[in-house]
Amino acid sequence: MIEKVFRDPVHNYIHVDHELIYNLINTREFQRLRRIKQLGTTSYTFHGGEHSRFSHCLGVYEIARRITQKFEDKYPDIWNATESLVTMTAALLHDVGHGAYSHTFERLFDTDHEEMTCRxxxxPDTEINAALCQISPDFPDKVASVINHTYPNKQVVQLISSQIDVDRMDYLLRDSYFTGTNYGEFDLTRILRVIRPTENGIAFKESGMHAVEDYVLSRYQMYMQVYFHPASRSMEVLLQNLLHRAKILYQVHKDYFSVSSPRLVPFFEGQISLKDYLALDDGVMNTYFQSWSEGPDKILSDLAQRYVNRKVFKSITFNKSNEEGLDTLRSIVKNVGFDPQYYTAIHHNFDLPYDIYRPNAEKKRTQIEIIRKDGSMIELSRLSPIVHSLAGTVHGDSRFYFPKEMLSDTGIFSEHTQSFTSYIKNDQFIYGELHDH
Structure with missing residues (x-):
């Protein structure tokens, strides 16, 4: 086929020179990703972060294309050229199963985007499957096995999913660009120059070790500064409580939801077909929220208005030693007139920036290997003091969310809010300190 190009703000040009890739991009299931935001509620904090899963998947494909082309040219003795197409295809399709407001939605309705991607x-009912079957009848299963990490070639699996993979490389650069932050920037050109296939996966030449180190640090900073931002998490909590209220109300007001939000009914019923799943996207959900904001239920209506108009909940950090004391805050919130089930929430966000391979761990990590000049391999944190300081350490916090009104020292809530704020110092819950004294 004649090469097609997509102009991209991150990679400049995305090159498509294989008919299968172009056909997959034009399927209805892949085009749906234009209607799924990459960053979910983060755009309510970083207003530029409106980019889609569609552009991210194209970017992941482009990085995979560059790497496999390099492997074919420079390492034909280690890399089998017949693996290039399955690698590029898996890169393109790795997020095709993401749903509307994916992670929040998944927790509430017990769906899994990786499982949906494989489905x-x-x-046989999807255009994507039909396109893949043009290569061979077993090609869809091959691509799915890369996604669920059962594909026998570890080189391919690690390129798509590991601690330094094509997915992370794109989303760090893309999310950094669109949010207007610099935390996620790293030297992709250098990394692509020093990456190479090995017998059991992928590794990086020692001369490029600092570029890999910078990538790990960039990932850490993006999680701390962007992905874990308290305001974005506040919107996620609002969304979670809003959908939870709708789910509860559906049991007694089925007719209302059948009219106001028909595509959510299969999720409320717990009987979801692939067609139902694909019919839902961010735009559909936002339309439902606007409808609910004028509905008869006061709590659903209020939560919907808060979400649509970005009336964020406020939050404080707490720890395990004083978590029990949060019931005191919930009771004050209840006395004011807010139902704590819908107007408070606990939200945990923790991340492990990097870790070595631990065979007994629940989620085993594929450690980053560096190739020394003599050909021997050494794990990254043994060479880098910076990565060593991050390895195996979890970073993040636990937050308690509540209505902003609880911080008001005037008006009808003032009597209660003074009691509420007496438990807060520097945005931290100090129940334990008060209790001790």
Whole structure:
């Protein structure tokens, strides 16, 4: 086929020179990703972060294309050229199963985007499956096995999913660009120059070790500064409580939801077909929220208005030693007139920036290997003091969310809010300190 190009703000040009890739991009399931935000509620904090899963998946494909082309040219004795197409295809389709407001939605309705990705790839009812079957009848299963990490070639699996993979490389650069932050920037050109296939996966030449180190640090900073931002998490909590209220109300007001939000009904019923799943996107959900904001239920209506109009909950940090004391705050919130089930929430965000391979761990990490000049391999944190300081250490916090009104020292809430704020110092819960004294 004649090469097609997509102009991209991160990679300049994304090159498509294989008919399968172009056909996959034009399927209805892949085009749906234009209607799924990459960053969910983060755009309520970083207003530029409106980019889609569609552009991210194209970017992941482009990085995979560059790497496999390099492997074919420079390492034909280690890299099998027949693996390039399955690698590029898995890169393109790795997020095709993401749902509307994916992670929040997944927790509430017990869906899994990775599982849905594999279903979309292997279902005979999808245009994606039809396109993949043009290569061979077993090609959809091959691509799905890369996604679920059972594909026998570890080089391919690690390129798509590991502690330094094509997915992370793109989303760090893309999210950094669109949020207007610099935390996620790293030297992709250098990393692509020093990456190479090995017998059991991928590794990086020692001469490029600092570029890899910078990538790990960039990932850490993006999580701390962007992905874990308290205001973005506040919107996530609002969304979670809003959908939870709708789910509870559906049991007694089915007719209302059948009219106001018909595509959510299968999720409320717990009987979701692939067609139902694909019919839902961020735009559909936002339309439902606007409808609910004028509905008869006061709590659903209020939460919907708060979400649509970005009336964020406030938050304080707490720790395990004083978590029990949060019931005191919940009771004050209840006395003011807010139902704590819907107007408070606990939200945990923790991340492990990097870790070595631990065979007994629940989630085993594929450690980053560096190739020394003599050909021997050494794990990254043994060479880098910076990465060593991050390895195996979890970073993040636990927050208690509540209505902003609880901080007001005037008006009808003032009597209660003074009691509420007496438990807060420097945005931290100090129940334990008061209790001790």
């Amino acid at each position: 979309i790839i292997t279902s």
